[in-house]
Amino acid sequence: MTKFPPSELLNSLPKQFFAALTKKASQFIEQGYDVINLGQGNPDQPTPKHIVAKLQEAAANPLNHKYSPFQGFSYFKQAAVDFYMREYGVSLDPDKEVAILFGGKAGLVEIPQCLLNPGDTILVPDPGYPDYWSGIALAKAEMVTMPLREENHFLPNYQELSSDNLADAKLMFLNYPNNPTGAVATKEFFEETVKLANDHNICIVHDFAYGAIGFDGIKPLSFLQAKGAKNIGVEIYTLSKTYNMAGWRVAFAVGNESIISSIELLQDHLYVSLFGAVQEAAAEALTGPQECVRELTRLYEQRRNVLIDGLKAIGWEVTAPKGSFFAWLKVPKGYTSEEFSTILLEQAHIMVAPGIGFGSFGEGFVRVGLLSSEERLIEAVSRIRSLQIV
Ligand SMILES: Cc1ncc(COP(=O)(O)O)c(C=O)c1O
Secondary structure, X not given: OOOOOOOHHHHOOOOOOOHHHHHHHHHHHHOOOOOEEOOOOOOOOOOOHHHHHHHHHHHOOHHHHOOOOOOOOHHHHHHHHHHHHHHHOOOOOOOOOEEEEOOHHHHHHHHHHHHOOOOOEEEEEEOOOOHHHHHHHHOOOEEEEEEEOHHHOOOEOHHHOOHHHHHHEEEEEEXXXXXXXXXXXXXXXXXXHHHHHHHHOOEEEEEOOOOOOEOOXXXXXXXXXXXXXXXXXXXXXXXXXXXXXHHHOOEEEEEOHHHHHHHHHHHHHHOOXXXXXXXXXXXXXXXXXXXXXXXXXXXXXXXXXXXXXXXXXXXXXXXXXXXXXXXXXXXXXXXXXXXHHHHHHHHHOEEOEEHHHHOHHXXXXXXXXXOOOHHHHHHHHHHHHHHOOO
């Protein structure tokens, strides 16, 4: 076989940090060990039945067997608009302010390619969701990181950005409820962000993947609720987490008209829109019964309580996340995040994600997912107790 080398662009893509750890965990599983996987972010619950039923019905409709309209069906865009009005009191124009996406990841990777030229500056949270780096690499843009520190509730401190960085920056990624820290944003923070964006002409992309998952009575805020946000940014909303539809690949971007039209232009060249039956089911998810969402949030909150209470009881000083389905735990003194994760995997057969994989300010932490049952979380705590390392 002739081996064709990948392009320079492909070679420039960031390496998948977590691949090595996942491979090691698989080896333990193959050897017959009972590995508790708290390292990944794959929702464990099924999609609610009424959404699956809508897909089944819509899949049988021959109209859905044809190409979908390039920019998606207008009923799905209208459902996204109705959802934003119902949940956040935000009004949107379905024709100009909504773009349908093949999952949030697609939008996050597309936006730098839509708005940046090689060498342009983009501001990115550290620690942050690694997929942001992929779109930045494809756009050949320069990344400037914004540290998320515990003392600032894992919000970036804009005072730390140099005037050069602010002058150069064209785009900023934010994500609250936050992966990996579990922090939530405040109204004041979003208002400050809008002001900064206006002052320096920066486009804000708020990744609202965990929008439905807030604890202790907190309903996470949409960035678009901040006055003027729609003028300077977009929000990406995925159905992956809210409705356990990660495998379905469906999301949408809402907000600034010029960004939405650039996303649609790029997508016109890349794809035809999603399978019509998926769009019908997605519209049903957004506008149908919402008790399933409340139930899901209760389930994650209950798991969070079990995990955090359990870890505190064995002497590990941990802080409870306010949202998302991750806990961000400080590693005990004397270990790096990678060393500690390796010990947990090799000696307790528990997989967690080392914080360093999310950026240098993730060092000193591990990310633990709440995507296993309470029994498994209790078992994980008991295995950690036996190690006597916390
Ligand atoms: C912070 C964050 N953003 C976006 C996504 C992408 O979700 P999807 O592509 O399934 O919509 C994820 C998924 O794990 C995530 O954690």
